Amino acid sequence: MQKFHSKNLRRHRCSLPYHCYLLTTITYKRRSIFSDFHAARLCIQGLRLQQERGIAKTMAFVIMPDHVHWLVQLQQSDLAIVMHAMKGGVARKVNRYLGTSGRVWQAGYHDHALRREEDVRQVARYMVANPLRAGLVSDICNYPHWDAVWME
Secondary structure (H helix, E strand, C coil), X not given: CCCCCHHHHHHCCCCCCCCEEEEEEEEHHHCCHXXXXXXXXXXXXXXXXXXXXXXXXXXXXXXXXXXXEEEEEECCCCHHHHHHHHHHHHHHHHHHHHCCCCCCECCCCEEEXXXXXXXXHXXXXXXXXXXXXXXXXXCXXXXXXXXXXXXX
């Protein structure tokens, strides 16, 4: 009988072009790096850069103090490439800004491929409400580190 571990799940990860994914990644040792306003803004720049590169269209995101939720529509790329590019770029910028070196992110990430019957807007609403549920703000309008394409 085979034991199932997260490393075994990654072997079967599937990347479907133009499919929507909810991605979550956590800071190394759950450090609250993004409690720092400028560090959070650098992370947002890193997410937006992936869209500029044409590898992932950002539908919505929320930057929490120790993790990131990112709803994307994959373009002609692979999830692993998208996450590697984002995490590497953000780590370099955050380390430079903080005057540190070393790991910013925990290894790996969680992905959830949205099924056809899932309402993308509903997933985005739930995701960006994280600061409310965490007690960081009493009104989501007061939290500066989130966005959704439907807000334009």
